[in-house]
Amino acid sequence: MDYTLEKTAAADHALFPLLVRRWSPNAFSPEPVDRETLATVFEAARWSASCSNDQPWFYLVATRDDAAAFETMLGCLEDGNIKWAKTAPVLAIGVARLTFERNGKPNRWGYYDLGQSAAYLTVQAMSMGLWVHQMGGFYPEKVREVYGVPEGYDPVAAIAIGKMGDPSVLPGYLTERHNGPRSGRKPLREFVFTGRWGEAAF
Numbered sequence: 001m002d003y004t005l006e007k008t009a010a011a012d013h014a015l016f017p018l019l020v021r022r023w024s025p026n027a028f029s030p031e032p033v034d035r036e037t038l039a040t041v042f043e044a045a046r047w048s049a050s051c052s053n054d055q056p057w058f059y060l061v062a063t064r065d066d067a068a069a070f071e072t073m074l075g076c077l078e079d080g081n082i083k084w085a086k087t088a089p090v091l092a093i094g095v096a097r098l099t100f101e102r103n104g105k106p107n108r109w110g111y112y113d114l115g116q117s118a119a120y121l122t123v124q125a126m127s128m129g130l131w132v133h134q135m136g137g138f139y140p141e142k143v144r145e146v147y148g149v150p151e152g153y154d155p156v157a158a159i160a161i162g163k164m165g166d167p168s169v170l171p172g173y174l175t176e177r178h179n180g181p182r183s184g185r186k187p188l189r190e191f192v193f194t195g196r197w198g199e200a201a202f
């Protein structure tokens with residue numbers, strides 16, 4: 001059964017189709033993601049751009065076929081996210097390195113580069129019939145402790161990956177969130193400026 005729910009973006013300009021389709025579902029199918037597909041998803045992150053090609057992105061990953069490892073990662077999430085993320089077949093946590101590998105100097109683009117690699121990962125996943133929901137709601141210090149993340153590396157976002165599942169198995173408010181309308185977006189004039197801060201480019 002395919003539970004894919006389309007919520008196309010009401011974009012004002014014609015976008016690349018996968019970007020129009022992307023949204024963050026709450027209902028995931030526990031159906032496993034095969035290893036090659038999952039490796040391909042992270043391969044996309046690998047080929048993202050980064051400052052000085054430092055590649056300051058790292059991912060911890062847990063799949064539900066290893067129940068203990070999956071529970072360990074699930075236990076790093078906040079309760080509100082556990083409620084829906086527990087059905088996903090794959091969880092990951094993106095970690096940024098905060099210094100350049102080549103010289104140890106602070107890398108103020110580390111978070112930027114990790115986020116960009118996650119965006120690549122997301123679009124690649126979608127091209128393979130998978131969906132992605134990122135989460136700030138997790139415990140970074142717990143991740144550091146459980147996985148032995150070294151100093152200078154910061155766990156930034158958790159990620160659920162998988163096919164969409166049956167929203168009726170979720171608590172009611174989450175079924176509503178999953179089935180509800182897309183959250184809106186501010187218009188270009190509020191964030192693309194030209195000439196001077198605040199002057200709309202479009």
Ligand SMILES: Cc1cc2nc3c(=O)[nH]c(=O)nc-3n(C[C@H](O)[C@H](O)[C@H](O)COP(=O)(O)O)c2cc1C
Nearest residue numbers: 022023024025081133134135136137138157182183
């Ligand atoms: C860094 C980041 C952190 C997020 N944290 C959470 C979270 O903890 N829980 C959650 O349900 N959604 C979380 N989201 C999903 C956002 O709420 C969602 O992307 C936003 O509302 C826009 O909706 P859309 O992705 O469906 O377009 C997060 C997204 C990002 C990128």
